């Protein structure tokens with residue numbers, strides 16, 4: 001294959017998360033954001049270590065698995081497919097029926113696990129999310145424009161674009177309340193002619209709109225993230241939001257200042273404009289306070305399935321000491337605390353640790369403690385020896401030095417939860433070399449419509 005040349009072919013399979021292997025007459029190439037069975041046209045953008053990588057130019061024929069047909073003007077999707085699909089960069093599996101999405105994810109993860117797991121283990125397949133549409137409890141929408149110098153837009157980045165934003169006022173993975181808040185906020189700031197923050201020149205004001213809504217309590221928190229370059233007419237925005245009718249209840253409106261150059265929601269200062277700077281969610285009968293910037297699984301009902309799985313994998317906790325490393329707001333620690341002797345959570349975001357402590361009090365748990373800091377360092381300061389360890393690291397997995405310290409506790413059982421199987425298999429290789437054996441594994445789908453998936457693995461120390 002030659003760099004710059006255009007090819008056509010059929011996507012044979014997709015490797016996690018979105019790397020389609022396209023077979024052409026000239027050979028195979030990796031083309032991102034494709035679906036097995038699609039016929040695509042692409043140009044070769046790179047040849048690395050003899051492998052060609054292509055940039056998708058056109059979908060010539062949808063996959064027989066997709067909810068789509070070839071119409072006169074190109075691919076036509078069934079009405080149940082999100083209307084933003086294909087343009088919005090948020091979801092790439094929306095055109096597949098949910099069962100097909102599950103099959104792809106399960107097959108990808110099983111293949112990756114089989115590639116590294118060195119002894120027989122039980123693979124229990126994939127557990128589905130109880131709801132596959134409107135499941136998100138949190139969204140971070142970005143302000144921008146759909147085309148250069150176009151009208152203000154609010155939503156997600158266009159697929160493959162760093163700059164362009166597509167307004168997702170019919171987004172399928174959130175519920176009606178999110179869509180209402182998005183549409184109203186966009187219209188409000190369009191009318192007030194407030195400029196969005198430009199990432200290249202660092203000029204402008206509107207950056208992100210963060211919305212969290214608890215599924216069980218219905219509480220909604222809205223946080224507008226802006227630069228400090230202009231005074232904003234926010235009191236009318238707040239009043240109008242408070243007067244709107246929602247299925248849930250608006251319990252907090254916030255304004256966060258972010259003048260940092262990074263294109264991420266960074267909290268430099270947050271003013272409370274109305275109500276509370278937190279919401280409460282309930283999982284498996286326990287109550288959790290969620291603050292604007294602390295980690296909380298984004299699919300509450302799916303999280304219950306995940307945490308039930310963790311509970312069943314960890315087994316008997318009676319009078320045991322458990323370490324919950326990378327503990328977020330302390331959800332797993334508290335779900336395991338009932339009959340345990342002591343549960344210790346470690347989490348780097350202080351706000352999340354404070355929320356975890358409050359949550360434990362709220363749930364009447366006196367055997368949980370939470371430490372703020374990097375697992376790599378805090379682990380040296382923890383007193384006591386754990387009997388069981390739960391690991392739920394961020395996408396990049398566990399720092400090798402932290403993993404070494406974790407292994408040195410020599411616990412009999414560990415449960416590793418991972419939202420990125422490529423990081424998981426890297427860490428599993430080390431865990432196996434150091435005396436652990438994978439007993440069971442399964443996937444839990446918390447990210448319907450997207451290629452992402454959670455994987456849970458039970459490891460036991462070889463006797």
Ligand SMILES: C[S@@+](CC[C@H](N)C(=O)[O-])C[C@H]1O[C@@H](n2cnc3c(N)ncnc32)[C@H](O)[C@@H]1O
Pocket residue numbers: 295296297326327328329330331332346347348349352373374375376392393394395419
């Ligand atoms: C995938 S989340 C898991 C959170 C929690 N177990 C849950 O289910 O809600 C990973 C968490 O690890 C935290 N984290 C990231 N790097 C860390 C580190 N080096 N040490 C401690 N915590 C870290 C993140 O802030 C995040 O809350």
